Amino acid sequence: MAAQTTTRLTKVNELGLFEIRLESIGGLGANLAGKMLAEAGVIHLGLNGSNFSSYGSEKKGSPVKTFIRYANPETNLRAVSPVEEPHVVGVFHEALFKTQNCISGLQPDGILLVNTTKTPDEIREITGLKTGTIVCVDALGIAVEEKTRVNTAMLGALCREVDFLDPKAVEFMIRETFEKKYPALVDSNIRTFERGYSEVISKTYEPEPGAKPETFVRPQPMLGYETQPIGGVIINPGNSILKDLSSSRQGFLPSFNREACIHCAACDQVCPDYCFVWAQETDAKGRVNQYLQGIDYQYCKGCQKCVEACPTEALSTLREMEGYAEQNGVKHRFNIA
Ligand code: SF4
Ligand code: SF4
Structure with missing residues (x-):
């Protein structure tokens, strides 16, 4: 077992938490990546940590969000709600930018990690991100070459950019997880992780001098008592014309x-x-x-x-x-x- 260290978080929110949100689709392994990240924090870095995922129907292709939180050992981690103002967002599938506001609530000095062949400037153009760091990694290309999934490449890239995430701890967690269920996939996933770590391209965008930081606005519920549509009106019809897979x-x-x-x-x-x-x-x-x-x-x-x-x-x-x-x-x- 990797030795447990006493890691200190370098950045936390008002609750004393460091928060990560992974945006993905079913089948890319974001849920497992979140689990391994949280376990590495708790078991090997001596932090408090939690993780859960939110998804609709359990099938390949539907949108998935995975939330990971860390706190220093003396801080109780009691938050159980979805992560709305993350320090890091990891986007496992570029096409999600078409349908979701993936960067919603990202901290002004946050990290946006994307599985893409594009450059940080191109991703900035698409997302409209004003400040923070954009990290690009061709996780899919790595996964295809290594015959794995994108999740371990994304974990490697995360460890490269998040200062307190010790790559040795996450690598150990990957090894432990895969040894139990898929021992034949251990080496290829470790290679995928290492390539994700070394093949990132990142760029940091500083705020314009004098620019005010953007304030987070929580999206209003669609069907609150004030926003409820008139009875009988179908606002989002399901039909073969609008369907886009x-x-x-x-x-x-x-x-x-x-x-x-x-x-x-x-x-x-x-x-x-x-x-x-x-x-x-x-x-x-x-x-x-x-x-x-x-x-x-x-x-x-x-x-x-x-x-x-x-x-x-x-x-x-x-x-x-x-x-x-x-x-x-x-x-x-x-x-x-
Ligand atoms: S064309 Fe139909 S069968 Fe072929 S990949 Fe697309 S959904 Fe699947
Ligand atoms: S119709 Fe053409 S593309 Fe489709 S299975 Fe037959 S040969 Fe292949």
């Missing part, structure tokens, strides 16, 4: 090569989300038939079932790059988005 993809999508397609429809039969777009065409002999036009990526959650089903090389798994889906997708005719 792009943030459910875990970094990969199917790529379509029409030249290799024999239009057998095996892909369409396994796709759970009716992503394949067909149109009637006439072939050289004058026969009318249905021909596959492509994939409507708005509905694609990246499960890759179609790639497995395709008997030719018309479908292959591709690492999703920004703009690929918009440039290469085909829209269903009923799609107005």
Whole structure:
């Protein structure tokens, strides 16, 4: 067991707590990362710590928030609410910026860690973050190469940027956790952690001279007695036009090569989300038939079932790059988005 040290927190809020919020989607391992972080703090760094996650339906692809708190040993840790004004935000999936205010409440001198191939300046442009440190790490690229998940790469990057988080303690926790359940994955996860630690790019943005720090405004509940909509009004209808599954993809999508397609429809039969777009065409002999036009990526959650089903090389798994889906997708005719 790693020796327990008596770590002191260098920065705390008015309750004496250091707080981290991880923004993720189901399947990327944020829940386990939060658990390992809190345990490393308590067991190996001598801090008080707590952790819990908040998610909707327990399935891959739905948004997940994980909260971690630390306190010095003499401070009681009694907060059990979600972390609203974190010192650190870790974003496990870049597409979350499209649907969530990931930087909500981040402290002016806080750290925003993002799994991305973009630069800190590009992330700042997207998020509008005014001050603080932006840390970028290609956690997905590392995880693909090491055949692991992004969570241990994100932990490595966190240890690099959060001064009191001793990488040895977190590494020990990763080893202990994986040895119990998946011993074959210990070494690859340790490598992923070490690469996450060493492959970060970070940049700090100082406030403009004389600028006032932004004050945190708690989002108002949607359905308080003052904001409740008139009875019978559906303010957020669920239907096939608004449905957008792009943030459910875990970094990969199917790529379509029409030249290799024999239009057998095996892909369409396994796709759970009716992503394949067909149109009637006439072939050289004058026969009318249905021909596959492509994939409507708005509905694609990246499960890759179609790639497995395709008997030719018309479908292959591709690492999703920004703009690929918009440039290469085909829209269903009923799609107005
Ligand atoms: S399974 Fe492959 S070959 Fe068959 S229609 Fe789909 S993409 Fe084309
Ligand atoms: S990966 Fe293929 S099967 Fe899965 S949702 Fe996307 S198009 Fe459908």
